[in-house]
Amino acid sequence: MSPVMVSQAPATAAPRTAHGERGVHAELRRLEKERRTGVLHAGDEGAFHVADGAVAFARSRRATGLDRLVVESGAVSAEDWGRIRLGEHGDLRADRQPWGTVPIRRSQLETFALLALFDAAFFLLESASAPVFEEGPAHWLAPVCRVTPATLAHECERRRDGAATPWPSSLADRAPVVPVTRIRRQRVILTGLEAELLVNADGRRSPAELAMDLGRTTYGCLLAVRSLVAAGLVQPPAVQPPVPDAPDAPAAVPAVPGAALGGRRAAGTAPERPAGTDSWWTPPDLDVLVRLRAALEELA
Amino acid sequence: MLGIDGCLKRMMEIPGALSVTLVDGASGLAVAAAGRGDLVDQHEDAAGTTEVVRSILASPALSTSRTGDDIAEIIVCGAGGFHLLTLINGTFDGQLFVHLLIDRDKGNLALARIQVSDLIGELGVTGHG
Numbered sequence: 001m002s003p004v005m006v007s008q009a010p011a012t013a014a015p016r017t018a019h020g021e022r023g024v025h026a027e028l029r030r031l032e033k034e035r036r037t038g039v040l041h042a043g044d045e046g047a048f049h050v051a052d053g054a055v056a057f058a059r060s061r062r063a064t065g066l067d068r069l070v071v072e073s074g075a076v077s078a079e080d081w082g083r084i085r086l087g088e089h090g091d092l093r094a095d096r097q098p099w100g101t102v103p104i105r106r107s108q109l110e111t112f113a114l115l116a117l118f119d120a121a122f123f124l125l126e127s128a129s130a131p132v133f134e135e136g137p138a139h140w141l142a143p144v145c146r147v148t149p150a151t152l153a154h155e156c157e158r159r160r161d162g163a164a165t166p167w168p169s170s171l172a173d174r175a176p177v178v179p180v181t182r183i184r185r186q187r188v189i190l191t192g193l194e195a196e197l198l199v200n201a202d203g204r205r206s207p208a209e210l211a212m213d214l215g216r217t218t219y220g221c222l223l224a225v226r227s228l229v230a231a232g233l234v235q236p237p238a239v240q241p242p243v244p245d246a247p248d249a250p251a252a253v254p255a256v257p258g259a260a261l262g263g264r265r266a267a268g269t270a271p272e273r274p275a276g277t278d279s280w281w282t283p284p285d286l287d288v289l290v291r292l293r294a295a296l297e298e299l300a
Numbered sequence: 301m302l303g304i305d306g307c308l309k310r311m312m313e314i315p316g317a318l319s320v321t322l323v324d325g326a327s328g329l330a331v332a333a334a335g336r337g338d339l340v341d342q343h344e345d346a347a348g349t350t351e352v353v354r355s356i357l358a359s360p361a362l363s364t365s366r367t368g369d370d371i372a373e374i375i376v377c378g379a380g381g382f383h384l385l386t387l388i389n390g391t392f393d394g395q396l397f398v399h400l401l402i403d404r405d406k407g408n409l410a411l412a413r414i415q416v417s418d419l420i421g422e423l424g425v426t427g428h429g
Contacts (some may be wrong), residue, residue: 105423106302106303106304107302107303107304107306107307107422107423108423110303110304110332111304111322111324111331111396111423114329114331114332115324115327115329115331118327118329119327144303154343155329155330155343158328158343158347159327159328187360189357189358189359189360191354191357191358191395192395193326193395216326217324217326217327219326219327220324220326220327223326223327223328224326
């Protein structure tokens with residue numbers, strides 16, 4: 001994989017950290033220093049595969065997997081991909097290995113592997129769960145894909161939500177994409193991906209689900225959905241973002257009387273294990289959110 | 301079989317080539333880069349060029365025909381060099397493109413355009429090798 005991405009990563013950019021990223025990212029840095037090989041689990045959200053300290057692969061339950069990306073793109077058939085996965089074409093290591101029998105171009109595999117890796121890493125580095133490392137054999141993609149933790153952190157930092165994003169990444173898998181019923185424009189221009197999302201949006205699936213079904217990267221679809229919202233073609237998410245899990249984030253929640261939260265997440269549960277995996281994955285209760293907003297407005 | 305880096309290295313052999321970045325336009329990710337990164341690093345490069353590609357794709361004034369031809373290349377000419385953005389259509393997740401910066405004195409835009417298109421073929425767009 002690209003020596004540029006490995007070697008030129010600005011080391012200084014590394015540990016700017018929102019809360020929650022610190023755990024996973026710091027652990028990746030430690031594994032890099034010790035040149036370990038194995039799997040770093042981030043709760044039930046997914047895992048990084050580390051080979052010799054470099055990140056070779058990542059999967060997240062919120063991001064479209066490599067399998068879907070490759071097969072849906074039409075680059076290889078599902079059967080061929082299965083054979084590649086099973087290692088029937090032998091070890092992918094070394095450029096000397098005759099690539100001729102492998103039914104995908106090396107550059108294509110590298111590209112897909114990188115797209116999938118950064119897509120998953122974006123969601124994994126936000127994870128608040130405590131990472132657990134498990135020593136093990138290197139991932140089969142390790143010969144073609146290696147990224148340093150610093151590069152990952154740098155890219156994920158760039159992808160982080162801006163101040164007034166119309167569709168925060170925390171809602172990527174929570175709010176359904178609902179097309180508007182009336183378009184108040186004479187003419188509309190869409191990119192291919194935006195059109196794909198719009199014709200497939202059924203008012204039930206979230207951007208992440210659409211991405212998986214279409215075999216597109218989740219972050220790419222999230223960006224496309226944002227521009228659809230900005231263009232007035234998709235309704236803004238009806239769900240409020242989950243309560244921020246970072247203690248340094250605007251501390252709106254503790255100000256709200258516990259009663260207003262229906263006792264589901266009492267005020268001030270934030271510290272220590274902020275929005276632990278369980279509550280983080282609880283589907284948002286619309287009713288509670290509406291009452292929460294009402295309570296906040298009263299306070300304001 | 302060329303990997304991505306092999307391909308970018310070949311692009312750097314194009315006369316006058318100063319830097320080259322392979323960008324995923326769907327996410328703004330710098331997939332790979334080669335050459336000098338002293339003006340902007342590859343990540344800034346990817347994010348900035350992605351904005352350009354997006355706004356051109358969204359612009360009715362710049363679509364070449366009423367049927368909406370796919371944009372193939374975007375060229376920016378400065379006093380000292382050319383920026384060549386070549387969009388890759390094919391079996392990839394969407395919107396990959398190559399950003400090649402060419403020195404104006406040492407390079408030749410027409411030649412670079414041909415060579416980049418050829419090398420993009422090597423990246424795996426025209427069937428499997």
